[in-house]
Amino acid sequence: MWMPQDLATNKPIYRAIVDCLARDVAAGNLADGTRLPTVRQLSHSMGINMGTVYRAYSLAQQRGLLIKEVGRGSFVRHRPVHGQGENGEPQENPEGITGGVTGGIHEGARAGVDLTRNEPAFLPLDALLRQSLKDIARDSLLDGMMEYGHSQGLSRHREMLCSWLAASQGFSADPDRLIITGGAQQGLTIALGALSNPGDTLLVEDLSYPGVRNLARFFGLGLKSVTLDDEGLVPDALERACVESGAKVLYCMPHAHNPTTATMSRVRRADVLAVVEKHGLMVIEDDVNTHATREAYQPLAALPSERIVYISSLSKIVAPGLRVGMIVAPERVYAEVYAASQTTSWMAPPLMAELACLWIRNGTLQDIVQRRVVLTEQLLTMARQVMGDVPLRYHQANPHLWLPLPSSRSAWSSREFAEMALARGVSVSPANQFSTDQGNINPGIRMCLRQLPGTQLQDGLQKIVSLYHEAPRPQAFSM
Numbered sequence: 001m002w003m004p005q006d007l008a009t010n011k012p013i014y015r016a017i018v019d020c021l022a023r024d025v026a027a028g029n030l031a032d033g034t035r036l037p038t039v040r041q042l043s044h045s046m047g048i049n050m051g052t053v054y055r056a057y058s059l060a061q062q063r064g065l066l067i068k069e070v071g072r073g074s075f076v077r078h079r080p081v082h083g084q085g086e087n088g089e090p091q092e093n094p095e096g097i098t099g100g101v102t103g104g105i106h107e108g109a110r111a112g113v114d115l116t117r118n119e120p121a122f123l124p125l126d127a128l129l130r131q132s133l134k135d136i137a138r139d140s141l142l143d144g145m146m147e148y149g150h151s152q153g154l155s156r157h158r159e160m161l162c163s164w165l166a167a168s169q170g171f172s173a174d175p176d177r178l179i180i181t182g183g184a185q186q187g188l189t190i191a192l193g194a195l196s197n198p199g200d201t202l203l204v205e206d207l208s209y210p211g212v213r214n215l216a217r218f219f220g221l222g223l224k225s226v227t228l229d230d231e232g233l234v235p236d237a238l239e240r241a242c243v244e245s246g247a248k249v250l251y252c253m254p255h256a257h258n259p260t261t262a263t264m265s266r267v268r269r270a271d272v273l274a275v276v277e278k279h280g281l282m283v284i285e286d287d288v289n290t291h292a293t294r295e296a297y298q299p300l301a302a303l304p305s306e307r308i309v310y311i312s313s314l315s316k317i318v319a320p321g322l323r324v325g326m327i328v329a330p331e332r333v334y335a336e337v338y339a340a341s342q343t344t345s346w347m348a349p350p351l352m353a354e355l356a357c358l359w360i361r362n363g364t365l366q367d368i369v370q371r372r373v374v375l376t377e378q379l380l381t382m383a384r385q386v387m388g389d390v391p392l393r394y395h396q397a398n399p400h401l402w403l404p405l406p407s408s409r410s411a412w413s414s415r416e417f418a419e420m421a422l423a424r425g426v427s428v429s430p431a432n433q434f435s436t437d438q439g440n441i442n443p444g445i446r447m448c449l450r451q452l453p454g455t456q457l458q459d460g461l462q463k464i465v466s467l468y469h470e471a472p473r474p475q476a477f478s479m
């Protein structure tokens with residue numbers, strides 16, 4: 001049976017195993033089709049963690065050095081795989097936003113039960129869309145729809161969106177400070193473009209939305225991560241990060257955080273705001289996951305402060321394809337935000353805003369939100385029943401679960417856990433996909449819930465529970 005020899009000591013052991021396999025294949029020591037030891041056998045004979053061997057085999061598979069055959073084992077293969085990075089690993093999916101498992105597992109490696117897609121619970125909206133487009137054609141004012149209108153968006157649309165913000169969250173935004181955007185992602189692009197310069201540092205939660213990490217790279221910004229707990233940003237940690245980095249802009253998700261579902265209490269919001277005021281920060285508040293909830297919640301932007309740039313969209317509660325979002329900026333930075341909005345897109349398509357406003361006006365939006373709330377609650381209830389005593393985190397406004405993992409060195413890393421899940425047919429998103437401090441990853445996995453045929457979702461979650469209980473625990477030790 002093959003046994004890796006002369007492993008390089010200057011690299012992680014799983015990579016050294018793969019390099020050794022590649023060497024033996026190239027030297028002709030391993031014929032095409034040779035059976036390789038099982039993960040358990042190799043981990044036993046090398047005296048290393050099974051997760052490490054699993055990781056080595058997954059990487060070897062991606063590099064085209066072996067194939068895994070379900071129920072038979074792993075076999076040497078001599079065909080290289082196209083589309084690899086320089087080091088033979090698949091290139092990272094540059095998007096990393098819609099839940100493609102970046103950070104190690106490539107798109108093609110998605111499993112049958114895909115729990116990586118951060119989408120709202122499915123509602124059939126086609127018939128409604130057809131009818132509403134007819135209603136718009138018949139009844140709506142089409143003035144300004146086809147022109148370079150005001151870059152903020154049409155005033156009647158801004159007023160309607162403000163009335164909805166007031167009704168849904170008690171946030172009375174000024175229509176003159178609201179700019180309609182093509183989704184929250186464009187709002188984030190505008191805010192970062194307006195508030196930062198290349199080389200600046202952006203304060204971010206230690207686990208955060210990957211779309212912002214990508215934008216920071218795009219704008220040439222450094223990241224300084226701030227510790228997060230069950231209530232979101234930790235004020236003392238924020239204070240320390242301000243002092244250490246001198247950063248002036250913070251991006252955060254105070255409510256229904258993606259991926260951890262953490263939500264700031266009233267007290268926490270006040271404490272965070274005190275640090276913000278003390279250090280003169282500007283805050284980009286991402287509220288995209290709010291609105292679809294039964295609880296009374298007010299965003300940071302509703303508190304008396306001139307330091308919050310508020311961003312939201314209808315993507316998570318109505319439909320991502322609408323691409324209707326908004327940015328509400330305080331007076332002190334409004335001119336910069338407005339200029340960045342013009343620079344990046346001139347304006348969002350008014351026709352989509354017309355549709356959104358029709359739905360707000362005739363109660364359809366509220367109806368869609370209520371139906372989604374019910375669907376999300378059903379999915380969460382079912383998932384909690386299936387997952388029993390596994391220590392999950394969840395929030396009624398998030399259609400996903402967060403499962404924190406033990407952080408001991410002997411436990412599986414988030415990435416290893418995700419790889420093991422993938423081997424059992426379930427794709428989940430590991431913490432490294434969200435981490436803003438790759439040197440210090442807060443371990444966990446995100447599982448997005450959605451309606452799947454039959455009992456596929458329950459079965460997939462059950463596999464995660466089994467894996468969770470099988471995963472190596474931190475070992476007791478004596479001094």
Ligand SMILES: Cc1ncc(COP(=O)(O)O)c(C=O)c1O
Binds near residue numbers: 118325
């Ligand atoms: C936290 C967060 N912010 C922003 C976005 C982007 O939203 P939109 O589709 O409105 O651009 C997402 C999408 O997943 C998200 O999770």
